[in-house]
Amino acid sequence: MGEARVNVGLLGVGAIGRIHATNLAGRVQGARLSAVADVDRAAAAACAAEFGVEAVFDGVRELVNDRRVDAVAVASPAATHAAAIEAAAAAGKHIFCEKPLAYDLDEIDRALRAVEKAGAKLQVGFNRRFDPGFRQAYETARSGKLGRLYRLHIVGRDPFVERLMPKAQGELLLETTVHDFDLARYMAGTEPLSVYAEGGAAAAAAAGMSGAAGIDTAVVVLRFPDGVIATIDNGQTAYGYDQRLELFGSKGGFWVGNETPYRALLADGEAVRSPLPLHFFPERYAESYVAEMAAFIDCVRNDAAPQVGGRDGRAAIVLALAAMRSLEEGRPVAVAEIAAL
Ligand SMILES: NC(=O)c1ccc[n+]([C@@H]2O[C@H](COP(=O)([O-])OP(=O)(O)OC[C@H]3O[C@@H](n4cnc5c(N)ncnc54)[C@H](O)[C@@H]3O)[C@@H](O)[C@H]2O)c1
Numbered sequence: 001m002g003e004a005r006v007n008v009g010l011l012g013v014g015a016i017g018r019i020h021a022t023n024l025a026g027r028v029q030g031a032r033l034s035a036v037a038d039v040d041r042a043a044a045a046a047c048a049a050e051f052g053v054e055a056v057f058d059g060v061r062e063l064v065n066d067r068r069v070d071a072v073a074v075a076s077p078a079a080t081h082a083a084a085i086e087a088a089a090a091a092g093k094h095i096f097c098e099k100p101l102a103y104d105l106d107e108i109d110r111a112l113r114a115v116e117k118a119g120a121k122l123q124v125g126f127n128r129r130f131d132p133g134f135r136q137a138y139e140t141a142r143s144g145k146l147g148r149l150y151r152l153h154i155v156g157r158d159p160f161v162e163r164l165m166p167k168a169q170g171e172l173l174l175e176t177t178v179h180d181f182d183l184a185r186y187m188a189g190t191e192p193l194s195v196y197a198e199g200g201a202a203a204a205a206a207a208g209m210s211g212a213a214g215i216d217t218a219v220v221v222l223r224f225p226d227g228v229i230a231t232i233d234n235g236q237t238a239y240g241y242d243q244r245l246e247l248f249g250s251k252g253g254f255w256v257g258n259e260t261p262y263r264a265l266l267a268d269g270e271a272v273r274s275p276l277p278l279h280f281f282p283e284r285y286a287e288s289y290v291a292e293m294a295a296f297i298d299c300v301r302n303d304a305a306p307q308v309g310g311r312d313g314r315a316a317i318v319l320a321l322a323a324m325r326s327l328e329e330g331r332p333v334a335v336a337e338i339a340a341l
Pocket of ligand 1: 013038078098
């Protein structure tokens with residue numbers, strides 16, 4: 001393994017950016033948080049001060065061209081990702097980019113061409129692949145212990161937070177289900193053939209939200225080769241982050257349940273109660289955010305290919321676009337109608 005530390009410049013210090021900042025500054029071996037940028041310069045400066053970082057910028061250009069930066073972690077909103085990737089690649093920097101790569105396939109293809117041309121490494125933030133339970137599910141399926149895989153079932157529900165409800169049609173599929181599309185491809189080990197989606201705005205209606213835009217509740221059916229069927233179930237809950245996975249095959253099943261803050265049961269004359277699930281992504285996936293960044297740093301130091309690359313980021317968006325077309329047209333959509341994976 002190479003010894004030099006990888007100096008990472010962070011773009012975007014919002015909810016996920018703060019998590020990456022904390023991990024890069026102290027939890028990921030071989031990494032150093034060397035610069036911070038955000039259009040909200042005060043937020044960037046506050047983050048930099050907290051972690052003892054000198055270099056503070058308000059834009060991607062200065063960040064990627066700074067000589068204190070070897071690699072860039074992109075944690076700004078989706079609409080800024082493709083341009084940030086192109087700028088970083090042109091500056092000869094390796095890139096970790098949050099999901100989704102972009103909403104638009106042409107933009108993604110342009111960014112991926114820039115990465116290829118520059119010979120840069122690009123890892124996409126599909127952190128769930130690095131969750132210990134999901135990783136074990138993957139390894140169990142690959143080992144053959146489950147026999148022939150028949151079914152994958154993924155439950156991915158967020159706690160209801162009014163300000164985070166989808167603001168546009170398709171946002172749920174492009175921002176949230178995108179994780180599940182990636183997880184389904186990863187678990188199946190093959191590429192899906194078709195996508196069928198049903199959706200509604202049940203949670204917004206129940207909360208009396210007026211003018212809610214886009215679906216907030218969805219069920220997606222993916223058909224894979226050899227008859228493997230995956231279902232994805234998304235929505236919002238009154239009880240925290242509901243993140244479960246089931247693999248089912250000819251020789252057995254594998255279930256990953258919700259994580260709770262502690263393991264305990266309270267029994268009384270009426271019921272046996274367990275603590276609520278960990279509330280949201282910062283708690284539930286804390287370990288996976290460290291592991292995905294450690295994997296990125298390792299691949300930069302060892303000149304290895306990222307475990308989750310640009311092709312994976314693109315494929316998940318192709319599936320989201322197929323799901324959007326399925327919703328619009330009320331029919332299963334062949335993935336090939338959108339693009340080859
Ligand atoms: N992998 C995960 O589990 C996970 C969790 C949350 C968010 N995300 C993804 O991370 C990205 C950011 O989400 P968030 O929840 O942290 O958003 P956020 O709104 O909390 O933070 C975004 C930050 O980016 C800054 N910003 C906006 N435009 C910018 C630009 N052009 N250049 C630099 N900075 C800019 C904003 O000022 C803000 O500080 C999204 O793509 C989201 O889908 C991933």
